[in-house]
Amino acid sequence: MLAQPLYQNPIQLPRALCRSRSIAVESGQSEIGDGRLFLEKHPSLPIKKLRRRLFLEFMGFIPSVLYALPAVAAPMFEMKEPEVIRTLKLPDGVRVQEVVVGEGPEARDGDLVEVNYVCRRSNGYFVHSTVDQFSGESMPVVLPLDENQIVKGLKEILIGMKVGGKRRGLIPPSVGYINENLKPIPDEFGPRRSLLSHAKEPLIFEVQLLKVL
Numbered sequence: 001m002l003a004q005p006l007y008q009n010p011i012q013l014p015r016a017l018c019r020s021r022s023i024a025v026e027s028g029q030s031e032i033g034d035g036r037l038f039l040e041k042h043p044s045l046p047i048k049k050l051r052r053r054l055f056l057e058f059m060g061f062i063p064s065v066l067y068a069l070p071a072v073a074a075p076m077f078e079m080k081e082p083e084v085i086r087t088l089k090l091p092d093g094v095r096v097q098e099v100v101v102g103e104g105p106e107a108r109d110g111d112l113v114e115v116n117y118v119c120r121r122s123n124g125y126f127v128h129s130t131v132d133q134f135s136g137e138s139m140p141v142v143l144p145l146d147e148n149q150i151v152k153g154l155k156e157i158l159i160g161m162k163v164g165g166k167r168r169g170l171i172p173p174s175v176g177y178i179n180e181n182l183k184p185i186p187d188e189f190g191p192r193r194s195l196l197s198h199a200k201e202p203l204i205f206e207v208q209l210l211k212v213l
Contacts, residue, residue, distance in 0.1 A: 094153045095170040104163025105212045112213040114140050122202040128191050150183045161209045168206045
């Protein structure tokens with residue numbers, strides 16, 4: 001009685017390999033069937049060389065089958081290249097990415113603007129946001145585009161934006177929270193303390209311009 005293979009494969013192996021691999025199980029002992037007869041006729045051929053030759057024949061057989069039957073091979077997923085977002089480096093070290101170009105009025109130096117923002121550390125860890133991370137509700141802030149009142153690096157990110165636009169910027173500490181009075185700053189003690197504890201490291205701001213007032 002022939003032992004059943006553990007895995008069924010739709011690809012038929014070379015006949016020589018199948019014959020040499022067929023195993024007869026009798027009384028708890030296994031004997032090599034046609035392969036044994038082959039060795040009796042060719043005693044000078046070591047079994048290791050036979051196995052190696054059959055293995056090489058098998059390895060050479062697989063690509064030819066896959067070439068002839070491409071449906072057998074694993075399907076290739078269609079790859080879509082992501083949209084490239086260019087990074088602009090400003091003279092003071094701020095790096096800006098234009099994520100979405102707005103279509104409304106443009107923010108200029110001295111304007112009052114209403115924005116939503118998310119602040120993160122340079123390693124991606126969340127610091128503070130005007131948008132609740134669970135409910136999605138937002139509490140936009142109004143900022144004057146005046147470097148004496150807001151973080152200078154953030155002002156540079158906002159100037160030139162159009163309403164509806166989104167930008168992402170990396171702000172170095174030298175143009176970041178150089179004092180505790182600069183906006184935007186959370187009103188609550190916990191978030192405020194968390195933000196200021198990272199004032200001496202680069203911060204990432206993702207901002208959306210909602211209105212120019």
